[in-house]
Amino acid sequence: MSPKLAVLGTGLIGGSIALGARAARPEVVVAGHDVDAAALSAAVESGAITEGHLSPEHAVSGAEFVVVCVPIDAMPATLRRVAAAVPDDAIVTDVGSAKRSLVEEGERLFGGRFVGGHPMAGSERHGIAAADPRLFEGAWWILTPTEATSEHAYSAVTSFVARLGATPVAVDPSTHDALVARLSHVPQLTASALVEVAIAAGDREALLGLAAGGFRDVTRIASSNPDLWVGILRANRVAVLEALEGLRGRLGEVSSMVAEGRWEQLRVFLERARSARLGLFAKPDFDGAPVTLSLLVPDRPGLLAEVTTAAGRLGANIEDLRIVHSTEGGRGRLELVVTGEERAEILAAALEVLGHHVERMPPGVEDYG
Amino acid sequence: MSPKLAVLGTGLIGGSIALGARAARPEVVVAGHDVDAAALSAAVESGAITEGHLSPEHAVSGAEFVVVCVPIDAMPATLRRVAAAVPDDAIVTDVGSAKRSLVEEGERLFGGRFVGGHPMAGSERHGIAAADPRLFEGAWWILTPTEATSEHAYSAVTSFVARLGATPVAVDPSTHDALVARLSHVPQLTASALVEVAIAAGDREALLGLAAGGFRDVTRIASSNPDLWVGILRANRVAVLEALEGLRGRLGEVSSMVAEGRWEQLRVFLERARSARLGLFAKPDFDGAPVTLSLLVPDRPGLLAEVTTAAGRLGANIEDLRIVHSTEGGRGRLELVVTGEERAEILAAALEVLGHHVERMPPGVEDYG
Numbered sequence: 001m002s003p004k005l006a007v008l009g010t011g012l013i014g015g016s017i018a019l020g021a022r023a024a025r026p027e028v029v030v031a032g033h034d035v036d037a038a039a040l041s042a043a044v045e046s047g048a049i050t051e052g053h054l055s056p057e058h059a060v061s062g063a064e065f066v067v068v069c070v071p072i073d074a075m076p077a078t079l080r081r082v083a084a085a086v087p088d089d090a091i092v093t094d095v096g097s098a099k100r101s102l103v104e105e106g107e108r109l110f111g112g113r114f115v116g117g118h119p120m121a122g123s124e125r126h127g128i129a130a131a132d133p134r135l136f137e138g139a140w141w142i143l144t145p146t147e148a149t150s151e152h153a154y155s156a157v158t159s160f161v162a163r164l165g166a167t168p169v170a171v172d173p174s175t176h177d178a179l180v181a182r183l184s185h186v187p188q189l190t191a192s193a194l195v196e197v198a199i200a201a202g203d204r205e206a207l208l209g210l211a212a213g214g215f216r217d218v219t220r221i222a223s224s225n226p227d228l229w230v231g232i233l234r235a236n237r238v239a240v241l242e243a244l245e246g247l248r249g250r251l252g253e254v255s256s257m258v259a260e261g262r263w264e265q266l267r268v269f270l271e272r273a274r275s276a277r278l279g280l281f282a283k284p285d286f287d288g289a290p291v292t293l294s295l296l297v298p299d300r301p302g303l304l305a306e307v308t309t310a311a312g313r314l315g316a317n318i319e320d321l322r323i324v325h326s327t328e329g330g331r332g333r334l335e336l337v338v339t340g341e342e343r344a345e346i347l348a349a350a351l352e353v354l355g356h357h358v359e360r361m362p363p364g365v366e367d368y369g
Numbered sequence: 370m371s372p373k374l375a376v377l378g379t380g381l382i383g384g385s386i387a388l389g390a391r392a393a394r395p396e397v398v399v400a401g402h403d404v405d406a407a408a409l410s411a412a413v414e415s416g417a418i419t420e421g422h423l424s425p426e427h428a429v430s431g432a433e434f435v436v437v438c439v440p441i442d443a444m445p446a447t448l449r450r451v452a453a454a455v456p457d458d459a460i461v462t463d464v465g466s467a468k469r470s471l472v473e474e475g476e477r478l479f480g481g482r483f484v485g486g487h488p489m490a491g492s493e494r495h496g497i498a499a500a501d502p503r504l505f506e507g508a509w510w511i512l513t514p515t516e517a518t519s520e521h522a523y524s525a526v527t528s529f530v531a532r533l534g535a536t537p538v539a540v541d542p543s544t545h546d547a548l549v550a551r552l553s554h555v556p557q558l559t560a561s562a563l564v565e566v567a568i569a570a571g572d573r574e575a576l577l578g579l580a581a582g583g584f585r586d587v588t589r590i591a592s593s594n595p596d597l598w599v600g601i602l603r604a605n606r607v608a609v610l611e612a613l614e615g616l617r618g619r620l621g622e623v624s625s626m627v628a629e630g631r632w633e634q635l636r637v638f639l640e641r642a643r644s645a646r647l648g649l650f651a652k653p654d655f656d657g658a659p660v661t662l663s664l665l666v667p668d669r670p671g672l673l674a675e676v677t678t679a680a681g682r683l684g685a686n687i688e689d690l691r692i693v694h695s696t697e698g699g700r701g702r703l704e705l706v707v708t709g710e711e712r713a714e715i716l717a718a719a720l721e722v723l724g725h726h727v728e729r730m731p732p733g734v735e736d737y738g
Contacts (some may be wrong), residue, residue, distance in 0.1 A: 120579060130728045132665070132726055132728070134665060134726070135665075137665070140579070142579070176579075178570050179570050179576065179579045180579060182563075182566050182567045182569075182570045183567050183570075183576065183579050183580045183584045184579070184580075184583060184584060186563070186566070187563055187583060187584055187587045187588075188583065189620070189623050190559060190563060190587070190620065191587055191642070191646075192638065192639050192642035192643070193616055193619040193620050193623060193642070194551075194555070194556055194559060194616065195642040195645050195646045195649075196619055196638070196641065196642050196645070197551050197555070197612060197615045197616050197619060198551045198552050199645045199649075200551075200615070201547050201548050201551045201552075201612075207548065207552065207649060210489060210509070210511070210545075210548050210549060210552050210553075211552045211553075211649065214553060214556060214557065214589075214590040215552045215553060215556055217586045217587070217589045217590065218556045218559070218560055218586070218587050218589075218590065219556075219646050220583075220586045220587075220646075221583040221586065221587065222639075222642045222643060222645075222646040223643050223646045223647050224639075224643065225643075226636045226639035226640040226643060227636065229639055230632050230635055230636045230639065233627060233635065234630075234632055237627055237628075237630075240627055241624060241627055241628055243566060243570075244620060244623065244624045244627070245624065246566045246569070247562055247563065247566050247620065248617055248620050248621065248624065250562040250565055250566060251558070251559065251562050251613060251616065251617050251620075252617060254558050254562060254613065255610060255613045255614065255617065258602060258606055258609055258610055258613070259606075259610055261603075261606075263599050263603055266599055266602065267595045267596065267599045269561060269565070270561050270591075270593075270595035270598055270599065271595040272565065273560075273561035273562070273564040273565055273591045274561070274591060274592050274593065274594075274595060276564050276565070276568045276591075277560075277564050277588050277589075277591040277592045278592050280564075280568075280576060280580065296501070296503060296504075296506070302681030303681070304673075304677035304680065304681065304687050304690070305674060305677040305678035305679075305680065305681035306681075307677075308673035308674040308676075308677045308678075309674035309677075309678060310674075311673065311674065312671030312672070312673065312674035312675075318673050321673070321690055357501055357503070359499045359501070360499075
């Protein structure tokens with residue numbers, strides 16, 4: 001008999017896992033479950049799953065490996081519902097973005113055969129149509145084994161994840177939750193709060209004129225899907241509260257520095273954050289210091305191609321790129337980050353030959369007052 | 370006799386103003402002042418100023434129009450120092466990024482002949498070498514006239530700014546300060562605080578693996594120049610404190626919603642911020658809804674050129690572009706925002722012909738759990 005994998009929830013993540021698993025091991029039967037019949041049919045038609053079940057119990061029946069990919073709010077109930085139907089020797093894992101309480105529930109139901117997981121790739125984009133067997137290639141896949149986890153189960157989940165092209169990394173469930181609270185969940189809430197504070201201050205026209213690229217960057221994630229985020233924040237409530245209080249405390253200290261005119265202390269605070277930020281995203285294979293080139297450009301089709309073609313011809317890999325539209329339209333500023341001062345200089349010279357006026361900025365000089 | 374313009378502070382902003390003013394009216398004498406003799410010589414050599422003075426009093430002597438572009442901390446002292454030397458009928462303006470207390474000082478010294486200003490272009494990048502006569506083209510230039518401002522002075526400053534290619538916009542000094550506190554100064558402090566809260570939580574490797582594009586965006590400005598920012602925050606102390614308290618209060622309310630499980634209220638908060646953020650940066654000349662195309666791409670020179678050339682050929686103007694490097698290096702995700710669903714579809718099809726796997730996302734679907 002063919003080995004059987006059960007994928008509960010056939011959206012983007014579940015669908016991508018199913019496609020990747022079938023690509024790696026074509027002999028595997030993939031039983032999919034979704035509460036949405038149309039989504040389930042689409043998953044069958046796309047070839048991601050070999051059989052579709054509206055009942056999760058039927059999907060897990062006889063499976064050796066179960067991956068739970070339903071929305072995070074639905075995970076505990078789904079785990080409880082399939083508990084009796086999952087074979088006694090099957091391994092169960094999930095992809096939820098908060099881990100501690102879910103791992104507790106999983107271990108209560110499945111003992112050492114449950115291993116929590118969280119792939120750091122993809123997104124909560126919609127449905128099977130966006131599924132991609134290569135979604136996890138090169139990405140980290142956090143696993144959260146505990147003392148209760150069986151060695152066999154951990155090793156099976158590790159191999160499964162590696163076959164999808166991801167790099168499995170073990171992190172304690174509480175540490176995972178604290179990290180994502182600080183790196184994702186609280187920044188999300190903060191971006192939304194910054195937008196609210198800004199719009200409370202004036203009319204749209206004035207805001208638009210005064211909001212520079214910095215505000216645009218800081219608040220970009222505020223346009224994310226609220227329903228999705230309520231589910232995530234709810235699932236990671238404890239860690240989110242702790243990180244939020246940490247941020248509020250830090251902002252309180254900053255507020256005191258400003259109120260009491262402790263400017264040197266404020267400078268040290270900004271300097272420490274600056275070093276940390278610059279260090280955090282330095283790629284391990286950096287081949288030179290990052291240099292930002294800034295160009296005032298017409299806002300027209302083809303312009304980006306002209307600039308990036310020049311970079312490609314010169315072998316300069318563009319590490320980051322930012323387009324700052326002028327508020328009037330028609331013009332904008334293009335900022336390119338390339339590594340290596342020599343390469344940056346050659347690219348700048350080439351762009352000047354093309355008629356652009358290019359400013360060179362060393363790292364960290366990106367300051368709009 | 371030729372008309373005389375005095376520019377105090379010949380860095381990027383002062384130098385760009387001087388170059389722009391000379392380009393618009395070549396007959397004008399531009400007297401420059403800087404405390405840095407080398408910077409002053411460079412400004413003369415670049416042709417930005419026609420005469421250089423280490424003494425600000427000499428620079429303003431006989432001038433009809435004085436623009437103060439020294440660092441914001443040095444502005445009040447510079448205004449006081451030149452007060453007696455500025456001719457009685459000369460008009461004085463400045464470019465400081467905080468206005469209320471500076472305008473008070475300017476009016477105390479020069480009465481209705483002082484008009485506060487703040488160009489919303491450029492940056493505090495280094496020196497005359499980066500100066501550009503077109504720096505202000507298409508940008509807003511906030512002016513902060515008060516009841517005390519003479520009509521003649523306001524009209525002269527408005528014309529001066531318009532000749533540089535900027536659009537003058539009048540805002541009350543306190544409103545200006547409140548707006549920049551909320552749109553720039555507090556986001557700056559918040560980005561730094563978010564970095565500090567994040568690095569307190571774990572080792573660099575775990576942080577790097579878990580930090581997605583959202584964190585990168587939110588904290589980008591944390592790598593700005595601390596010395597510059599201390600000057601700005603100090604100058605806008607009152608408004609910054611008020612905006613900081615506003616943010617802390619809002620985060621406190623959010624914290625209560627999470628603590629007390631008021632999820633529907635949290636959803637409404639996120640939804641309101643989402644609508645506001647999406648509305649804020651919608652360009653007035655939008656010719657269709659923004660669609661994001663997302664590609665998994667190799668991290669190599671030439672790739673961006675391939676993608677943007679395809680866009681240019683098809684007449685699709687790339688409104689925004691984001692590069693999300695994978696933590697492992699070698700691969701990344703490229704997100705392009707184009708307007709108009711039809712154009713987005715044509716571009717996506719062309720990129721698929723080139724062998725890319727393209728995901729289409731409607732606006733606001735940009736959610737990393």
